[in-house]
Amino acid sequence: MxxxxxxxxxxxxxxxxxxxxxxxxxxxxxxxxxxxxxxxxxxxxxxxxxxxxxxxxxxxxxxxxxxxxxxxxxxxxxxxxxxxxxxxxxxxxxxxxxxxxxxxxxxxxxxxxxxxxxxxxxxxxxxxxxxxxxxxxxxxxxxxxxxxxxxxxxxxxxxxxxxxxYAEATPYPPPPEDPVPTHKSMTLSWNAVLPEGAWARIPVAPGSFWLAESSATIKETGELSLYLAATGVTKGFQVRVVAQTLNTSGGVVSTSPQPMLEVPATKATTANAPTYGLYTLPYFLSGPLRLYADIRALNPGIRVQQVVFKKNYWQS
Ligand SMILES: [Zn+2]
Structure with a gap:
């Protein structure tokens, strides 16, 4: 033994x-x-x-x-x-x-x-x-x-x-179906040139940055996807989701960046063809929390043309 x-x-x-x-x-x-x-x-x-x-x-x-x-x-x-x-x-x-x-x-x-x-x-x-x-x-x-x-x-x-x-047979009730989520889809022309090497917050609707938000009383479960189109990408860009823990009056208590996704430049088939990047994340928020997304350019001159934000979620 x-x-x-x-x-x-x-x-x-x-x-x-x-x-x-x-x-x-x-x-x-x-x-x-x-x-x-x-x-x-x-x-x-x-x-x-x-x-x-x-x-x-x-x-x-x-x-x-x-x-x-x-x-x-x-x-x-x-x-x-x-x-x-x-x-x-x-x-x-x-x-x-x-x-x-x-x-x-x-x-x-x-x-x-x-x-x-x-x-x-x-x-x-x-x-x-x-x-x-x-x-x-x-x-x-x-x-x-x-x-x-x-x-x-x-x-x-x-x-x-x-x-x-694979679990032992016991008289468990069959699992309930997950609730039918609400679907949200936004397509935004952002058209911004990113600063090289600095995180910039991604808008997902005009003037709006939050991907998901929960409160002391409302939980939110969902899956979100960000689809980005950018030109001028010679090296690449990075995308990450950031979680903010809030206090009861909505102030930020702590900020926690999640692992980032790096999107390399795609080979242009025509002059200045966009590079596309997709970031997806399942989430389950409980307590006062907010999620937003950042993007960081790895070379100068990257222009984001479009952000597509899709989310399926339910609140309880
Ligand atoms: Zn799970």
């Missing part, structure tokens, strides 16, 4: 995320749900059905912050993030002994270190709402993603499977 455990720790400590060949999905009907018999607030299929689809489809279990999260299977903790930055917030990744890979997102805290061997049913974390640089960036729930026979880096983050299909 000790030898097996230390081998597993060694593999994870150097970050290989290796899987033994021949391992396969043997988990159907055996995985433990993270928090027992609780409501599913958004199914794996619901994540897939979003427009654009979720970048990491999984099952959302609605639990209050601080609920115990139990390991689905025996395995090793192969990844752990303790900061609230980025949309995932704090997370743990469990490589199950059957070769499958499970991620638990938006945690309040983790109780097991990287490399730890854990047993099925062991408490490994407490649920939260972390994400977007905040502990209230998401409404409280735990998001569980599952990949069969490999890591998300090997298989692709979007190629997860439905954890519920």
């Amino acid at each position: 000790l030898i097996a455990a230390s081998t597993a720790i060694g593999a994870s400590a150097i970050g290989l995320d290796l899987f033994s060949p021949g391992l396969s999905a043997t988990a159907a009907g055996t995985y433990l749900r993270p928090c027992g018999d609780v409501r599913i607030s958004s199914s794996w299929q619901g994540h897939k059905n979003r427009n654009p689809p979720s970048g990491e489809p999984g099952t959302d279990y609605a639990v209050i912050t601080g609920t115990q999260i139990r390991a689905a299977a025996n395995g090793v903790i192969v990844d752990r993030k303790d900061s609230t930055t980025t949309a995932t917030g704090r997370y743990l990744a469990l490589r199950a002994d059957d070769g499958n890979y499970i991620r638990y997102l938006h945690l309040q805290s983790s109780t097991v270190p990287l490399g730890a061997r854990v047993a099925r049913g062991q408490v490994i974390a407490y649920s939260g709402a972390s994400g977007f640089g905040s502990d209230t960036g998401y409404g409280p729930h735990v998001h569980v993603s599952l990949w069969i026979g490999g890591t998300p880096l090997q298989l692709g983050f979007t190629n997860s499977v439905d954890f519920e299909n």
Whole structure:
């Protein structure tokens, strides 16, 4: 047992995320749900059905912050993030002994270190709402993603499977359909020359910059897409979403830039043909928060011609 455990720790400590060949999905009907018999607030299929689809489809279990999260299977903790930055917030990744890979997102805290061997049913974390640089960036729930026979880096983050299909059979109510979102689409001629090397805020409608906003009483869930057309792009430009946490009177408490997307120059087929860039993001805001988007030119003379902003969202 000790030898097996230390081998597993060694593999994870150097970050290989290796899987033994021949391992396969043997988990159907055996995985433990993270928090027992609780409501599913958004199914794996619901994540897939979003427009654009979720970048990491999984099952959302609605639990209050601080609920115990139990390991689905025996395995090793192969990844752990303790900061609230980025949309995932704090997370743990469990490589199950059957070769499958499970991620638990938006945690309040983790109780097991990287490399730890854990047993099925062991408490490994407490649920939260972390994400977007905040502990209230998401409404409280735990998001569980599952990949069969490999890591998300090997298989692709979007190629997860439905954890519920591998969870032990219990009399769970069928997951409710996600609510039908409101669709919003704006096309704006911006026509601005960007300063090189400085972030500029992207307007998404005349005089309007906010992509999404939640308050102390209204939560907002959605998927947003920004589609940019720009000329004069010889090197490229970068796009990022920034989350602002607000206080009760609307003042900015903290600002958290999310990971940026870099859009390289596309080869012009005709003189001064535009470069197009698409940025998409699923989000779930709870508490006073605002999202907006920035753009940064990597060469002088970039002129943004058009911004198309599409959003599917619902409020609760
Ligand atoms: Zn989710």
